[in-house]
Amino acid sequence: xxxxxxxxxxxxxxxxxxxxxxxxxxxxxxxxxxxxxxxxxxxxxxxxxxxxxxxxxxxxxxxxxxxxxxxxxxxxxxxxxxxxxxxxxxxxxxxxxxxxxxxxxxxxxxxxxxxxxxxxxxxxxxxxxxxxxxxxxxxxxxxxxxxxxxxxxxxxxxxxxxxxxxxxxxxxxxxxxxxxxxxxxxxxxxxxxxxxxxxxxxxxxxxxxxxxxxxxxxxxxxxxxxxxxxxxxxxxxxxxxxxxxxxxxxxxxxxxxxxxxxxxxxxxxxxxxxxxxxxxxxxxxxxxxxxxxxxxxxxxxxxxxxxxxxxxxxxxxxxxxxxxxxxxxxxxxxxxxxxxxxxxxxxxxxxxxxxxxxxxxxxxxxxxxxxxxxxxxxxxxxxxxxx
Amino acid sequence: xxxxxxxxxxxxxxxxxxxxxxxxxxxxxxxxxxxxxxxxxxxxxxxxxxxxxxxxxxxxxxxxxxxxxxxxxxxxxxxxxxxxxxxxxxxxxxxxxxxxxxxxxxxxxxxxxxxxxxxxxxxxxxxxxxxxxxxxxxxxxxxxxxxxxxxxxxxxxxxxxxxxxxxxxxxxxxxxxxxxxxxxxxxxxxxxxxxxxxxxxxxxxxxxxxxxxxxxxxxxxxxxxxxxx
Numbered sequence: 001x002x003x004x005x006x007x008x009x010x011x012x013x014x015x016x017x018x019x020x021x022x023x024x025x026x027x028x029x030x031x032x033x034x035x036x037x038x039x040x041x042x043x044x045x046x047x048x049x050x051x052x053x054x055x056x057x058x059x060x061x062x063x064x065x066x067x068x069x070x071x072x073x074x075x076x077x078x079x080x081x082x083x084x085x086x087x088x089x090x091x092x093x094x095x096x097x098x099x100x101x102x103x104x105x106x107x108x109x110x111x112x113x114x115x116x117x118x119x120x121x122x123x124x125x126x127x128x129x130x131x132x133x134x135x136x137x138x139x140x141x142x143x144x145x146x147x148x149x150x151x152x153x154x155x156x157x158x159x160x161x162x163x164x165x166x167x168x169x170x171x172x173x174x175x176x177x178x179x180x181x182x183x184x185x186x187x188x189x190x191x192x193x194x195x196x197x198x199x200x201x202x203x204x205x206x207x208x209x210x211x212x213x214x215x216x217x218x219x220x221x222x223x224x225x226x227x228x229x230x231x232x233x234x235x236x237x238x239x240x241x242x243x244x245x246x247x248x249x250x251x252x253x254x255x256x257x258x259x260x261x262x263x264x265x266x267x268x269x270x271x272x273x274x275x276x277x278x279x280x281x282x283x284x285x286x287x288x289x290x291x292x293x294x295x296x297x298x299x300x301x302x303x304x305x306x307x308x309x310x311x312x313x314x315x316x317x318x319x320x321x322x323x324x325x326x327x328x329x330x331x332x333x334x335x336x337x338x339x340x341x342x343x344x345x346x347x348x349x350x351x352x353x354x355x356x357x358x359x360x361x362x363x364x365x366x367x368x369x370x371x372x373x374x375x376x377x378x379x380x381x382x383x384x385x386x387x
Numbered sequence: 388x389x390x391x392x393x394x395x396x397x398x399x400x401x402x403x404x405x406x407x408x409x410x411x412x413x414x415x416x417x418x419x420x421x422x423x424x425x426x427x428x429x430x431x432x433x434x435x436x437x438x439x440x441x442x443x444x445x446x447x448x449x450x451x452x453x454x455x456x457x458x459x460x461x462x463x464x465x466x467x468x469x470x471x472x473x474x475x476x477x478x479x480x481x482x483x484x485x486x487x488x489x490x491x492x493x494x495x496x497x498x499x500x501x502x503x504x505x506x507x508x509x510x511x512x513x514x515x516x517x518x519x520x521x522x523x524x525x526x527x528x529x530x531x532x533x534x535x536x537x538x539x540x541x542x543x544x545x546x547x548x549x550x551x552x553x554x555x556x557x558x559x560x561x562x563x564x565x566x567x568x569x570x571x572x573x574x575x576x577x578x579x580x581x582x583x584x585x586x587x588x589x590x591x592x593x594x595x596x597x598x599x600x601x602x603x604x605x606x607x608x609x610x611x612x613x614x615x616x
Contacts, residue, residue, distance in 0.1 A: 077590030080565060087559065105591065114556060115601030117580075118563075122591040 001031050001067065001099040004060040010095045010110075014082035015227050016051045016254065021075045022220030023049045023256075028130045029106065030070040031063045031099075035252075039130050040075065046259035047217040048132040057251035059094070069099065072127035073106070081108045081120045091116070132257045134244050139235035141168050141209065144202035147225035147232055153193050154219060163261075164218070166243075167210040168236065171197045178212045178261075201231055211236055212261040213243050221245045221256040412439050412475050412506040415467040419502035419517065422460060423488040426481060429456035435481040436533045437513075439506075440474045447536045448481065455537055475506060477530040479513055487526040491519040506530075548575040548613055550582055551606035552597060560584060560595045568592075576612035 005013055016038060020027060024040040024047075031037075035054040041047065055061035082088060096109040103121075110118040136142075153175055157164065163178035176192035197203035225232045225247050235244040240262030247254045407413065416422055429435070429448045436447040443462040449455045462468040491500050503516040512527040561584075564571065568586035575582055580596040582604070599607040 074590060080563075080590065080593075083563065114603045115598035116556065116560070116603065117594075117596040117598070119594040119596070120591065121593070 001063045001069070001097070002060060003031075003036060003058045003062075003097040004094055005057070005097070006059045006094040008089070009057060010082075010092045011085055011089045012057075012228060012252070013053070013095065014085050014088050015224050016053075016252075017075070017078055017082050018085070019220045019224040019254070020049055020051065021079055022223065023047050023217055025075055026072045027075040027078055028070065028072045028127055029124070030129065031067060033063070036061070036097075041130055041132075042217070047214060048130075048257045049217070049220065049255065050132070051252065051254045054251045054253075069101070070127055070129055071106070071124035072130075073122055073124040077122050078108075081110070081118075081122075132242075134235075134242060134255075134257050136233075136235045136244050136246065139237045139241075139244070140205075140207040141234075141236040142202065142204045143168075143173070143200050143234040143236070144231050145200045145234075147222060147229065149195070149199050150232055151222050151226050153195065154215065154222065156191055156193060157215060161215055163212050164215045165210055165212040166236065167208075168205050169208050170205050171203075173197075173200075173203075202233075207238070209236060209239060211239050211243055213258040217256060217258050218245065221247070221254065224254060409507055410469075410505045411471040411508045412504070413467060413469040414439075414444065414465045414502075414504040416464070416502040416504075417466055418499040419488045420499060421464060422502065423485055425458045425460060426485055426488075429458050430481050430485060431456065433480055433482050434478055434531075435484075436476065436478050436536055438474060438476045439470055441470060443468065446481075449534075449536060452537055455539065472508075475508070476533045477506065477509075477513070478533040479528055479530050483528055484513075484515075487515050487517065487524075487528065490517055490524050490526070491522070547611045548609040549606065550575065550597075550604065550609070552582070553603045553605060556597075556603040563595075565590070565593050570616040572614060572616045574612070574614045575609050577609045578612065581607070581609070 017027070020038060020040040024042045026040065028039040028041075029036070030039070032052075035052045035057070037050060037052050039048070039050040041049075091112045091114075092110050093113060094111045096107075096111070098107045098109075099105075100107065104123055105121045106124050108120045108122065110120075112118060154164075157177055161177050165174075165176050165178045167174040167176075173195045174192055175195070176190060179188045179190065221232065228247070228249075230247040230249055233246040233248070235246070237243075239260055242257045242259050245256040245258070426435075426446060429446065431454075432448050432450055434448070438445045438447065441462065443464070444460045446458040446460075447455060448457075488500070488502065498520055500517050500519045505514045505516070507514075510530075512529050515524075515526040515528070517524045517526065564584070565586040565588035567588035567590070570587065572585040572587075573583070574580065574585065580594070581599040582597040584595040586593050597604060599609075
């Protein structure tokens with residue numbers, strides 16, 4: 001694999017990596033036919049980000065046909081290459097990225113002014129593919145705004161603030177800090193901003209919803225959007241469904257997918273079906289209903305075509321079925337119970353996002369019966385709109 | 388400007404000729420910054436050895452017998468440089484000396500600090516007279532028996548490779564070095580990569596190469612490929 005990035009695009013690449021570092025500690029690299037995909041996910045799997053750089057972003061993009069390569073590396077290592085964005089802009093003329101599969105090395109070579117050459121040989125690990133599944137086209141509410149509007153909004157919240165709640169109506173969007181429970185409300189400071197529809201380039205609301213998601217990761221995207229000046233698109237659906245933030249231009253696409261709290265103390269009327277309310281007690285995220293949305297990331301290294309099983313779900317009748325956008329694959333009860341565990345930070349009430357594993361279940365897991373599994377969309381290979 | 392001329396009301400200038408005679412070293416600088424800036428660069432240890440000869444002042448700092456830094460300030464830099472012996476050597480606390488030189492604060496907005504440095508000889512303290520804006524400070528810093536500095540036997544006739552690089556670029560390169568690497572490897576060669584700084588850290592290795600034609604390269608004289616860590 002040989003890619004060359006020149007001029008101002010080197011800084012764009014650096015900015016993307018800095019943004020990805022706000023999400024998780026590892027960078028997943030996957031050169032594809034349609035471009036170079038750089039992804040990251042957080043440890044609780046409640047935030048995912050992907051930047052796809054089209055071949056035209058590069059002055060040269062050549063990958064061997066049929067290359068089926070993906071790897072992950074510590075994002076800190078890659079950031080050392082792109083550490084100072086100011087220096088990148090001033091001195092780097094081009095950045096050459098090449099892969100040496102025999103030595104397990106990804107080499108970044110920066111050709112700088114004054115005859116200086118910086119070569120970084122970074123080691124990587126093989127990894128599974130990382131792709132969140134989300135469907136922007138079927139989201140109830142779609143917005144697009146210049147990054148400045150959103151940056152000016154989030155600046156009013158302290159950097160220590162964990163979560164924000166966004167509520168939308170036909171003409172307005174409210175953004176306020178999320179306070180955990182009623183008892184604290186009287187002592188906490190509440191900040192709420194209201195944005196009118198005309199501040200947005202695009203404002204289309206079909207369902208008046210209120211979603212709560214993590215601010216830190218949202219800021220990560222804004223960091224990138226602001227420096228590149230690209231408008232930010234927001235796709236909001238039902239509470240519990242992830243919110244998708246996108247930046248696009250002709251040569252790149254960035255998507256940040258953030259989980260939202262599945263129920264909310266909504267100040268505004270929600271259009272959700274009443275049956276859903278009955279099944280999900282407010283603010284109880286540890287109930288079994290969430291399991292339908294959970295997917296275990298398969299950590300086996302062997303690549304291979306994904307297997308799509310479709311046994312009927314015995315639990316489906318007793319709960320609201322997951323929205324057809326999301327692809328689910330759950331493992332046996334034992335696996336699920338094992339999962340709901342102290343591995344998840346208790347105060348962060350977000351659950352895993354929706355990942356389609358493109359690998360077969362590991363040999364150990366295949367011996368356990370898969371009792372509840374409902375695949376509601378076709379396989380990842382067929383899906384062209386996954387990202 | 389002449390600070391210590393006779394006839395002014397400055398207290399320093401009332402020092403008589405006789406007093407001056409007891410000093411084995413007198414060095415005057417209109418701007419103490421010229422001395423403090425150089426000394427700052429080698430302040431990695433508290434103590435330094437001052438050696439004054441007719442050529443000027445040499446300040447030596449050593450670390451664990453494996454690193455030595457020397458600052459040379461030629462006699463010409465001083466407005467007055469008087470030495471009564473062939474050479475005068477003493478050891479002094481460099482951090483304290485720098486604090487004294489900057490006693491009027493670090494900023495250059497208020498004007499410059501004038502310095503008169505006097506030493507009576509073995510066993511006496513180093514006396515500093517510092518003046519800025521009419522305010523005079525006198526500092527006396529104890530001196531110690533100097534330790535023998537290491538002689539690295541660095542004879543210029545044995546030099547195989549020599550480069551002079553512009554410091555700004557090199558400073559930037561050093562600031563980006565991977566600190567998880569235990570060693571810094573320096574390669575100099577008449578062939579590619581000419582001059583290379585390498586690190587071997589947790590995430591992989593990194594190389595910074597300066598071409599011999601680089602405009603950062605002021606001098607490039609390499610005869611043999613050599614790698615040192």
